[in-house]
Amino acid sequence: MGAALGVRHVQGLFLTPVTLDHGWSRETFGLALALQNLLWGIAQPFTGMIADRFGSARVVLAGLLVYELGLVTMAYASTTGVYMLGTGVLVGVALSGCAFGAVYGALSRLFPAERRSWALGVAGAIGGLGQFCMVPFVQSLMGGIGWISTLVVLAAMMVMLAPLSAWLRDCPASRAQNDTHTQSIGAALREAFSHRGFWLLNFGFFACGFQLAFIAAHMPAYLLDKGLSAKHASAALALIAFANVFGTYLCGWLGDFMRRKYVLSAIYFLRSAAxxxxxxAPLTPASVYAFSFLMGLIWLGTVPLTNGIVSQVFGVRFIATLFGFVFFGHQLGSFLGVWLGGIVYDATHAYDLLWYGAIALGIVAGLLHLPIDDTCVARAAQPLAQPA
Structure with missing residues (x-):
């Protein structure tokens, strides 16, 4: 997951060389990344169903191999359609198999409830560490061997990491521990879709995706427009990734002894205030770095907490599937955060409306989490079917 999220985090570094070498517009490059976010969200429920049915190991293995194929396609694409196939479709689908959904689903089954938030926090911290370390690594590679060869190296890294999935031995839904009923996946989906808290989590996660995607994609350009240098912009993104390592672990740790919905509300309110x-306030390098560090501390801390609430309310039998549907809301927000940022800027030559919108969405998300019923749903216990 650290490698998958790290490679995704640095794709913006390829914008200038890719567009200059091919003569493409930045709109084309941005659309490919927006499509990646959207398809990641669309594919997540389906890869979650496979992980719940057969275990996460196969899904992670397939995700890493598809990731490799997507990176190679990006490297040797000669048309915008082929590049979007690699960046948007293949990498987007691959992320659904080797990032949050499959890995958090496996850990939710491997760890008991009292240690689950801690485990998810550790995994999220490693994901953040991958994002932080990948920035200088890719910059160094691009400076030495060029962007095409760099993509090939990253693809080879995915192939080398793929065998690690063999050790990910979670218990699939057909053999879930402590399972006292024979709920089908259809019944689980009907139960979740009829639960008000499930939809509130979706709406809250939508705000999360919108905020993060807007900041990651457009804050460098915003800083340049305000007179700061590219050095300040890259340092800001690196500082976000660095603080995220500690922040994600801290948020997961807090979820072990505090009600997760209140921690999530606090995160959204704090984001809006920041x-x-x-x-x-007046924009200075110091204010940029302070904002980046604070945002990094609460950057991806929402993910283990949201996953924790889903498993807390609905159990872990179909956790990857149910989290996949919640994560779709996050990625829909990410798509709109990237896409609308470009549209609004082209129309107004400023990002003001996007900042106001992101602040308002954070306040709404914080309020929506407060009434969530986070108690475990009551089901009639049924004996498991005996083997023939």
Whole structure:
């Protein structure tokens, strides 16, 4: 997961060389990344179903191999259609198999409830560490061997990491521990879709995706427009990734002894306050670094907490599937955060409306988490079917 998220985190570094070498527009490159976010979200429920049925190892293995194919396609694409196939379709689908959904689903089954948030926090911290370390690694490679060869090296790394999935021995739904009923996946989906808290999590995660995608994709350009240098912009993204290593672990740890919905509400309120202070105060390098560090501490901390609430309410039998549907809301928000950022800027030559929108969404998300019923749903216990 650290490698998968790390490679995704640095794809913006390829914008300038790819567009210059091929003569493509930045809109084309941005659309490919937006499509990646959307397809990641669309594919996540389906890869989650496979992970719940057969275990996460096969899904992670397939995800890493498809990731490799997507990176090679990006490297040797000669048309925008082929590049979007690699960046948007293949890498987007691959992320659904080797990032949050499959890995968190496996860990949710491997660890008992009282240690689950801690385990998810550790995994998220490693994912953040991958994002942080991948920035200088890819920059160094691109400076030495060029962007095409760099993509090939990253593809080879995915192939080398694929065998690690053999050790990911979670218990699939057909053999889930402590399972006292024979709930089908259809019944699990009907139960979740009729639960108000499930939809509130979806709406809250939508705000999370919108905020993060907008900041990651457009804050460098925003800083340049305000007179800061590219050095400040890259340092800001690196600082976000660095702080995220500790912040994700801290958020997961807090979920072990505090009600997760209240921690999530606090995160969304804090994000909105931080964005409002950053946007309204005079812009200086110090304010950029302070904002980046604070945002990094709460950057991906919402993911293990949200996954924890889903498993807490609905159990771990179909956790990868149910989290996949919640994660779709996150990726829909990510798609709109990237896409609308470009549209609004082209129309107004400023990002002001996007900052106001991201702040408002954070406040709404914080309020929506407060009434979530996070108690475990009651089901009639049924004996498991005996083997013939």
């Amino acid at each position: 964005m409002a202070a950053f946007f309204l």
